[in-house]
Amino acid sequence: MTSRGLGDLPDVLRRAGDASVLILTSLADGPKHGYALIQDIKSFSGVQLGPGTLYGALDRLERLGLIAELPTEDRRHPYRVTAAGVTALRSHLDALERVSVTGRLRLGLGTV
C-alpha cells in the first residue's frame, strides 16, 4: 500500500516513525536544538522523547534531507526544516487527516 498526500506527493514520513513527525512539527515554527526540541514536543504532544531517540531521528531526517544543521552555538547544534521537510510534513499531515476524518465518520463522531 502506498500512502499519498495532496498533489500526489509521496508520504516519505510514513515509515520514519513518530519521533520524526514530532521533530518536523516542532521545527516548523523555527530552528531548535536538542533540548529545546524535547521541551517543545513535550508541550504540544505530551510525549517526552528520550535523548537517544531524538538523536537517532535527527540523523535519519538529516540523511533524508528533511532537516539541516545550522552553525553550532556553543556546544549545541540547532536544526532547521528544509523545503523538502515542509513538503514531507504537509503530505504526512494530509494523510493523517484523511485517516482521522474516515475514523471519525465511521465512529459516528462527524468531522471537526
Place this chain on the structure above:
Amino acid sequence: MRRSQASRIIAGALGCYPTRWRSRHGDEATELASALLEDGTPWWSIAASFLGGAAKERALRKPSLRVGSALASIALGIAAAPLALFASLTPASASSTNITIVISRPGDAVRELESAFAAHHFKIAVAERPVSTDLVGSILSVSTVRTSSDNAGAIKELLGRCNGGGSGCMDGLVLPPNYSGSARVTVGVASTSKGVYHLYLAIVPRNQ
C-alpha cells in the same frame, strides 16, 4: 542516586556510541543529559535511551554485524553502569553550589586546582595518578578526609570534556563557598614512562 553517579552511568551509555557519533553529538548529548537531569528526568531513563540509540546506531553503521553489534553495545552499557556507580567516591551535596572550578589546561591540572583551592582557602589536597592520554586533566576521584556534618558530601564533580575532545570525563568541581572540610582530589596526569599507566578503577563494597 547521586548526581555524579548518574552522570557517570550516562557517560558510560554515551561511550557505547561509535566514535564518529560521539565526535559529532557527544558534547551536546552530555549537556542535554545534564539539563534533563536538572529537570528531574530519571537517570535510568536517559541512560536507557542512549543505550538503545547506541545499539541502533551501531546496527545501522554495520548491517552485517547487526545482531552481534547491538547486543555488544547493550552488554557493554550494562557492564559499565555498575562500574561507573562504584567508581564514584563522591557523596551527594546537600549544600548550595556557588564556586565552580573547571580545569582549563589538562596538562597543568594539578597546579590549576591547587591554585584555585588556595585562593578559596579550601583544605583540599591534590593527588596525581598516571593515566592514558584522554584522561589527563580529568578528576578521577574525590575523597573526603575529614568533614563536618555541614560539609558532608558538599563537593560535586562536573561532567565535561576529556583531553583531546571526547566527552564523559570529570573536568571540574562545584563547592559551597563556606566549605571547611578536608578532602583529596585525584587528577589524571601524563605517564612519565611511555605506554605505562594505571587503569583507573575503584570498586567499593555495596555497604559503603
